[in-house]
Structures are given as C-alpha cells and as structure tokens.
C-alpha cells in the first residue's frame with residue numbers, strides 16, 4: 658500500500674503523485690519541496706529534537722505520558738469542491754483519540770456534499786480515524802512519523818524562516834532546540 662511521503666498515512670484513494678513521491682491530499686503535497694530538502698538535515702539534530710518532543714509533557718493536557726504525533730483525518734465538500742487532509746497533532750495518545758473522534762464527527766457532518774469525491778472520500782477518512790495502524794505501534798520510543806515530521810519541520814525552518822505551512826504549526830512550540838543549531842547546520846553544508 659502506498660503511504661504519504663509527508664504524513665506517512667496510507668493512501669487508500671485519491672492520492673497525488675509527484676515523481677517518486679506520493680501524497681494523501683493536496684494539503685500534504687504542498688510540502689513536497691521540503692520532503693526532498695529534509696533528506697539533507699543532519700540525523701543527530703533530527704534525533705535530538707525528536708527526543709526532546711517525545712519526552713516533554715503533553716502540550717494539550719499537560720500529562721507526563723509520552724508525546725508523539727497523532728493524526729486526525731477530515732474532509733469537507735460543497736457541490737464541486739472537496740478538500741480532505743490529515744491533521745498532525747503533537748500530544749499524548751488520550752488527546753490523540755479525542756482528535757480522531759472529532760475528525761469522525763467533522764467528516765460525518767461536512768464530508769458528503771459533493772460528487773463524486775465527497776461520497777467516495779468521506780468513508781475513507783472516517784475509516785482512517787477508526788483504524789490507524791499507527792495505534793498499534795511500540796510506544797516506548799518516538800515513532801517514525803514523529804521523526805519525519807520533525808525532519809520536515811527543520812527543513813522548512815532552514816529553507817525559509819518566513820514560510821508558514823499549517824500542518825507544521827502544531828509542532829512549532831514543541832521544537833525548541835533547532836533554532837540554536839541552525840548555524841552549525843549551515844556551516845556543515847556551506
């Protein structure tokens with residue numbers, strides 16, 4: 658099964674190709690240039706920043722359970738316009754569950770109202786909220802998805818300090834280390 662090159666969600670239907678890369682939605686496709694650039698970010702910097710987030714308290718409920726990236730999947734549509742996306746949240750798994758339930762409620766209400774994509778993609782998004790395979794992964798270490806998201810977040814910071822990509826805003830507050838290390842990264846690549 659294809660997985661999104663940005664958010665790593667399974668692409669069940671309506672995926673978008675960009676060369677070798679595959680995206681689950683137009684929203685994730687916007688990050689395509691940063692997916693490439695992210696491969697250049699030093700692994701030790703990515704690892705340190707990821708671990709930092711993983712060990713910090715949940716920014717939503719302030720519990721000290723491990724924090725990771727949790728996705729909710731939403732869709733809205735209106736006659737000829739349809740928009741679906743995966744929404745990353747940095748939080749504990751209890752908060753992640755709440756976001757998925759909200760994603761189901763949102764999609765049930767706003768998803769169906771276009772042909773054909775509203776009718777086709779609404780069940781897909783609801784299904785992904787219910788059966789995200791990432792729920793069953795080992796929780797004692799940061800997930801691959803969190804690592805990837807941090808890597809891309811760092812890439813956007815290095816590529817353009819002014820850029821604002823909505824999916825990354827969720828982790829803006831959680832990544833505290835990278836700014837100090839940006840100079841050393843620039844030096845390595847100069």
Ligand SMILES: [Zn+2]
Nearest residue numbers: 661664681685
């Ligand atoms: Zn995606």
Ligand SMILES: [Zn+2]
Nearest residue numbers: 715718749752
């Ligand atoms: Zn929480």
